[in-house]
Amino acid sequence: MRRVVITGMGTVNALGLDAPTTLAAMREGRSGISQLAFRDVERLTIQIGAQIHDWHPETWFNRQQILLYDKFTQFTLLAAKEAVAQSGLDFQGELGLCSGVVLGTAAGGMNTWDENYRVVYEEGKNRVHPFVVPKLMHNAAASHVSMEFGLRGPSFTVATACASSNHAMGLAFQMVRSGGARVMLAGGSEAMLCFGGVKAWEGLRVMSRDACRPFSANRNGMVQGEGAGVFVFEDYEHARARGADILAEVVGFAMSSDAQDIVMPSAKGAERAIRGAMHDAGLNADQIGYINAHGTGTAANDKTECAAVAHAFGHHADQVMISSTKSMHGHCIGGTGAIEMLACIMALRDGVIAPTIGYEEPDPECALDVVPNVAREARVDAVLSNAFAFGGLNAVIALKRV
Structure with missing residues (x-):
C-alpha cells in the first residue's frame, strides 16, 4: 500500500477565488454570506447565500468554452488549474496515462437546467442549444479537467448529495494508495444558486433567512453556497523524488450508510464512519486534534454530529477542536467537502484552526469545543473531515501533518 500526499490545492468560493485568499478569510472569520443577486430572486422566501458575486467567465474562458461550460465546470477548471500549478506537475507522456480525476457534485449543471427550462416552458420555444446535454451532465467538469490536463487514467464523477466531495476524494485516495493511479485530481463543485436551485431547497424548510450559526442554540437553518475545491493526490514516493512541496498526507477514509431515513441523520451511522476513518488511518482518538464538522446549522444535523463525535471519541471528546466553516462559505452541497479540506490543510500546515462564526448561545446538545467566532493557533498532527449527506x-x- 502506497502513502498518499496532497501536493496542490485550488478553490473558487464566496470567500475568495483562490486558496490563499480563502484561507486568509477563514483565519479572519470573515463571512461570505450576502444578499443573493440573480433573476427572480425577489420571488424567493430565502434571499441570502454564499454567492460568488461579479463572476465574469470571460476573464478566464473564451466564447466557445463558455458555450460548453456550465458554471460548476467553470469553477472546477479554475480550481484545478490553481492546484496543478501549485503541484508543479506536467501530465505529458507516461504520467498522464496513470493519472485521473474524480470529482463530486450533487446537481451538475443546475444553471443550465434552470436557463433551459425557462426557454422551453416560460418562453415557449421548441429548441434548445445543441450543447445543453454536454453542458449539464454531472461528469462534465471531470471530463473537461481530464481533457485540460491530458489525464488518461480513471476519470469519473460521484453524486452523493452533500458527501459527494468527500466520497470523491476518498476514492481518489484509495486509487493512489492501491497503485491504481500515480496521481489523481480530486474534489468537487456546485453551482446551485439560481432560482430553481434555491426554490427546491426552500421546500425542505431547512434554510435560514439571516445567517448560518452551527452549534449555536439559536441556529435556525443552513445557508446555501457555491464554489469548487480541487486537490492533487499523489503517490508519496513520486512526490518526494521530484522534490514536491507536500501540504498534507491523506491517511484514512471510511464510508457508511445509515439505511434509516432519506433526510434525518443518524448518530450511529456517522459514528461508524468516524471510527472507520481513524481505524483505516491507524490513529487513536487522542491523536486527532481537529475535526472539520459537517456542521450545517440545522437543529438535527448539529446535535446528531456532536453525539457521533462524543461517542466515537469517548473521554477524549472534550479535547478535540471541532468547527464548521459552512458558517463562512455556506453549504456548497456537493462541493462543500472539498472547500472544507482547505481548512484541514491550514490546521496541519499553518497551525491555525478555522472558527465557527455566528456562534451566539451554547447548546447543551453541542457541548464540544466548537472554536467559536475566532480562529485559534494550535499545533495539530492529525485531523478529520466529516461529510454526512x-x-x-x-x-x-x-x-496527517508531514
Whole structure:
C-alpha cells in the first residue's frame, strides 16, 4: 500500500477565488454570506447565500468554452488549474496515462437546467442549444479537467448529495494508495444558486433567512453556497523524488450508510464512519486534534454530529477542536467537502484552526469545543473531515501533518 500526499490545492468560493485568499478569510472569520443577486430572486422566501458575486467567465474562458461550460465546470477548471500549478506537475507522456480525476457534485449543471427550462416552458420555444446535454451532465467538469490536463487514467464523477466531495476524494485516495493511479485530481463543485436551485431547497424548510450559526442554540437553518475545491493526490514516493512541496498526507477514509431515513441523520451511522476513518488511518482518538464538522446549522444535523463525535471519541471528546466553516462559505452541497479540506490543510500546515462564526448561545446538545467566532493557533498532527449527506450517506477523511 502506497502513502498518499496532497501536493496542490485550488478553490473558487464566496470567500475568495483562490486558496490563499480563502484561507486568509477563514483565519479572519470573515463571512461570505450576502444578499443573493440573480433573476427572480425577489420571488424567493430565502434571499441570502454564499454567492460568488461579479463572476465574469470571460476573464478566464473564451466564447466557445463558455458555450460548453456550465458554471460548476467553470469553477472546477479554475480550481484545478490553481492546484496543478501549485503541484508543479506536467501530465505529458507516461504520467498522464496513470493519472485521473474524480470529482463530486450533487446537481451538475443546475444553471443550465434552470436557463433551459425557462426557454422551453416560460418562453415557449421548441429548441434548445445543441450543447445543453454536454453542458449539464454531472461528469462534465471531470471530463473537461481530464481533457485540460491530458489525464488518461480513471476519470469519473460521484453524486452523493452533500458527501459527494468527500466520497470523491476518498476514492481518489484509495486509487493512489492501491497503485491504481500515480496521481489523481480530486474534489468537487456546485453551482446551485439560481432560482430553481434555491426554490427546491426552500421546500425542505431547512434554510435560514439571516445567517448560518452551527452549534449555536439559536441556529435556525443552513445557508446555501457555491464554489469548487480541487486537490492533487499523489503517490508519496513520486512526490518526494521530484522534490514536491507536500501540504498534507491523506491517511484514512471510511464510508457508511445509515439505511434509516432519506433526510434525518443518524448518530450511529456517522459514528461508524468516524471510527472507520481513524481505524483505516491507524490513529487513536487522542491523536486527532481537529475535526472539520459537517456542521450545517440545522437543529438535527448539529446535535446528531456532536453525539457521533462524543461517542466515537469517548473521554477524549472534550479535547478535540471541532468547527464548521459552512458558517463562512455556506453549504456548497456537493462541493462543500472539498472547500472544507482547505481548512484541514491550514490546521496541519499553518497551525491555525478555522472558527465557527455566528456562534451566539451554547447548546447543551453541542457541548464540544466548537472554536467559536475566532480562529485559534494550535499545533495539530492529525485531523478529520466529516461529510454526512441526505440519504444517510457518510464519508470521513483523515489527514496527517508531514
